Amino acid sequence: MQYSTPQEQKLAELMRQQAYEPGENPWFTPRVMNKLPEKRSRKRSVLAVVCYLAALVVCALSWTWWASGSFNVITVGDIIYLASLAAITAIVCLSPVVALMRRA
Amino acid sequence: MMLSKIEELKLVAQCALGDNRRAFATLVEAYQPRVRRLMLHLTCGDEYLSDDLSQETFIKAWLALRSFKGISSFSTWLYRIGYNEFYSHVRKQHELSLEAQQLPDEAHDSAGATEAALDVRTALATLSADERTVVTLHYLDGLPLKKIATITSMPLGTIKSHLSRGRGKMQHLLENE
Numbered sequence: 001m002q003y004s005t006p007q008e009q010k011l012a013e014l015m016r017q018q019a020y021e022p023g024e025n026p027w028f029t030p031r032v033m034n035k036l037p038e039k040r041s042r043k044r045s046v047l048a049v050v051c052y053l054a055a056l057v058v059c060a061l062s063w064t065w066w067a068s069g070s071f072n073v074i075t076v077g078d079i080i081y082l083a084s085l086a087a088i089t090a091i092v093c094l095s096p097v098v099a100l101m102r103r104a
Numbered sequence: 105m106m107l108s109k110i111e112e113l114k115l116v117a118q119c120a121l122g123d124n125r126r127a128f129a130t131l132v133e134a135y136q137p138r139v140r141r142l143m144l145h146l147t148c149g150d151e152y153l154s155d156d157l158s159q160e161t162f163i164k165a166w167l168a169l170r171s172f173k174g175i176s177s178f179s180t181w182l183y184r185i186g187y188n189e190f191y192s193h194v195r196k197q198h199e200l201s202l203e204a205q206q207l208p209d210e211a212h213d214s215a216g217a218t219e220a221a222l223d224v225r226t227a228l229a230t231l232s233a234d235e236r237t238v239v240t241l242h243y244l245d246g247l248p249l250k251k252i253a254t255i256t257s258m259p260l261g262t263i264k265s266h267l268s269r270g271r272g273k274m275q276h277l278l279e280n281e
Contacts, residue, residue: 001246011271012243014278018224019244020149022140028155029132032162039123039167 052096059089107134112178120169128169132162135179138245139186145240146190148229157193161186176254180247184255187237194233227277235270238263 003009062085107115107130118127139161143154164185172181228236237256241247249267253260 001248007275008243008271011274011278012246014224015239015243019228019240020141020144020225022137022144022151022154025136025140025155028136028140028158029129032132032136032159033125033129035159035163036125036128036166037163 052092055088055092059085059092063089107131113174116169116172116174116178119166120172128166131178135182136162138179139182142183142186142240142245143190145228145244146187146233146237148236149225153193157186157189161189164189176251180251180254183241184257187255190233223278224274227274230277231270231273232266234258235266235273238266239270239274242267 001012003012066082066085112131112134115127115131118124119131136158140154140158143157143161144151147153147157161182165182168185172178176184228239231239234256238252241252241255242249247255249260249263252258253263256263258266
């Protein structure tokens with residue numbers, strides 16, 4: 001950069017030669033990277049809540065549909081359906097708890 | 105490590121759009137000497153404090169990368185965050201006198217420094233924080249006054265007066281030494 005007066009030029013040169021210079025710090029970048037927090041995108045958070053609510057609604061509807069059926073004959077298919085539905089409902093209900101624990 | 109403008113924009117886009125940590129590490133590696141040097145001057149040679157503030161600067165930059173519009177250069181934007189970080193530190197400390205807080209520990213900071221370097225550092229320490237910021241950015245980093253005004257959010261006239269006062273004080277001190 002060109003300065004308007006010789007005094008300014010001299011001061012700039014003096015400062016460049018004599019001012020503080022940070023020493024080599026090979027740990028600086030790794031330390032910054034370790035400290036970087038997770039970014040929480042608002043769009044992603046909204047999408048996650050919408051998906052979660054949708055899953056809850058689907059689970060509730062599935063349970064209602066199963067409960068409204070006749071129980072005269074229980075087939076292997078019914079048992080598989082029920083076990084899958086129970087597992088999915090458990091996962092859906094536990095996922096916010098796991099997310100909260102992770103955050104803590 | 106120097107990045108070209110295109111490389112820099114590419115890395116910023118990767119960080120902002122894809123949360124790419126590796127790209128951000130490259131940016132940190134490229135800009136940390138400049139940010140640390142600025143902080144070292146603002147804190148009058150306090151290496152620990154300047155490294156802490158520099159780290160905070162990069163963390164804030166990571167969180168705010170999506171707000172970087174590319175109107176100013178990335179370094180200007182980063183310096184602005186760094187400058188704000190320094191001032192929020194000062195405010196947190198409730199220091200009324202910036203100079204008293206920032207005077208360096210001579211024994212710690214002057215190790216290995218020549219007499220001329222000590223003169224420059226002593227002269228810098230006598231300036232107010234604003235004068236020191238403007239003098240450092242203008243004479244050490246070679247930034248034009250308009251960019252300094254963007255970084256510090258001060259009017260151009262104020263920058264000019266800080267620069268003139270700071271330069272006068274330094275020249276007076278360096279001539280007397």
